[in-house]
Amino acid sequence: MITPEIRLDEVSKFYGEVLGVNRVTLRIPPGITSLVGPNGSGKTTLMNLITGLVHPDRGTIEVRGISPRNPEQLMRFTGYATQYDAAPRGATGYEFVSAGLLLYGYSSEEARRMAWKALERVSLTDAANRKVAAYSKGMRQRVRLAQAIAHDPEVLVLDEPLNGLDPLVRAETIALFREFANRGRHVVLSSHVLQEVDVISDQVILIANGMIIAEGQIRGVRDEMHEHPSQFLIRCRDASRIASILFEMDHVTEIKLHEDRLGMLVWTRSRQEFSRALTRIAGNGSPIDSVMAADENVDALYEYLIGGGR
Amino acid sequence: MINNSFRLRQVWMIARLQLRRVFFARRSLWVYLLAFFPAIIFIGHGIEVKIKRERWGGxxxxxxxxxxxxxxxxxxxxxxxxxxxxxxxxxxxxxxxxxxxxxxxxxxxxxxxxxxxxxxxxxxxxxxxxLIDFEEDRQVYAGVFQYFYLRLAIFFGCLGIFMNLFRGEMMDKTLHFWMLTPVRREVLLAGKYLAGLIAAVVIFTGGALFCFAAMLWPQETAEVQAFWRDGGASHAFWYAAAAALASLGYGSVFLAAGLLVRNPIIPAAVLLLWEGINGFLPAVLQKLSVLYYVQSLCPVPAPMDSDTPALARMLLAPAEPAPAATAVLGLLAVTALVLWFASRAVTRLEINYSTD
Missing domain, CATH: 3.30.1450.10 (Beta-lactamase Inhibitory Protein; Chain:B, domain 1)
Structure with a gap:
């Protein structure tokens, strides 16, 4: 019987002297699993290891009981949308998706039908006969997804699949992942934006410097995240006065005034309370020109998690 | 169901999908130039003869x-x-x-x-x-075929075609398309080799025969008819066979090189040197050469002028030819050996675009 999980045992991968991942042991159950980490943390290496594009220097990997060194069997039930365009120069979206299906042994007619179905699922039928080279970033993202799901895989691996998608398509794509997961399949995706995967993942694996630093259900990581101070950049005319007001508040942990005295960087443990405080300050006659979140990517959270909290 | 018949179908499917890339790749343009350059020279010669014949005959x-x-x-x-x-x-x-x-x-x-x-x-x-000397033109063709076509055109053409099958796709960041399909790596290798081989054979055998036809084109009709009666078709066949077998041999070597090294200049230089000094090598080592076998198949010995410099004479002089059957079987054996090494290498191949 096929083990319905992805297992990595003590897996290490080095590129010469550069670390890819180091001694990674994981059990990934079916559902949506997000690999989250800053750029260069080892997310893509981990996905390449799972799909057999690279081989581990140490350790073993099994995807539902099959070794990634056996692509003939592995890729029958696995689809991988990488971050690179694989379409040959001059190929249309339809040609790109249908070409791969022929290698599964499907007849031309079956491949045609399945390719159109996949393109339909990513809302790309209108542009299917246009050349991939002329696609926008979001369309390329979708055609790669279409190619990965065209053979209806049990395991779907996706490298930064939400990059470049507009909000509507993003929502449709997330619904597609959820549908896969609800059918007992694996959806493993990567992102460097924790907030992005927060709402869609069943489990999250946090990775940094090639090592797993946290894994588990999203709730636990979310709690950690809520503890993590958010950074905001404020531009205003009376920075010193506003800073002194904010510093009196419990949720504000740190303030750095800008050299020009017309702005500041504020660390807060509560976005809601911080938002209410700013409204009050502005209402009391201290004009605020702009407020901008300064730590939308996950790097700051990592720093926080690895460092054990500020 | 996965069985050998299915895998053979996959080989053919990969070759079909790959063929378009091989024939119409921008970086293959110079391969066509190499293949058809001698024909252009012979056509030029033929046009000159025809013009003179027309003008003087008037x-x-x-x-x-x-x-x-x-x-x-x-x-x-x-x-x-x-x-x-x-x-x-x-x-x-x-x-x-x-x-x-x-x-x-x-x-x-x-x-x-x-x-x-x-x-x-x-x-x-x-x-x-x-006005035109058929015997001399045949000698010139033999020289062009052995000194230019086999040693340079097919050699560098195969370098361009076969190195690109893996290394070129690695540079284009498209190789993972193939590696993410349910295909054994050896099957992928076979499919890509087949595509390269079909392209190389069509281009270089076509180029050799086209050049042969261009050489015959301005000749006197009576002489050409006598040539065909006297085994001319056999000459054309062996030139075509030599071009095809050279593509087979060099193709396997450059396919393997494309899996093992990033820079094509290094294997090209090493192999060019190896082929160049083939005539001096001991008999056993001579047999590990593509040129040794394909030169043995050429129907007309390449001419060598008496005033050719000694060094050039040494480098260009062919080794003692092997019988045709030995040459064909020997080349097939060398090709099989190289492809076996390539099949070992392809199972270890990894996608690592960032370092390419």
Missing amino acids: HAVTTPAKLDSVREGDTEEEVIAKAGTPITDQRFRRRDEEEPERRYMRYYDGTRQVNLWFRSGLLVQKSTSN
């Missing part, structure tokens, strides 16, 4: 007997009386000498051109040459 053609009767020492008037009006007649005098006027006449008998030089009204030199 004048009154002098019979060979009349031209043979012209002797050195004849006066200009006597020559004209014997042979009639020449097709070319030029008078000239050198500025720095106070010599009498010189005169040059050319006659054409439908096959040969006869050149006559006069001084002081007397014929001082007579030379005869064929």
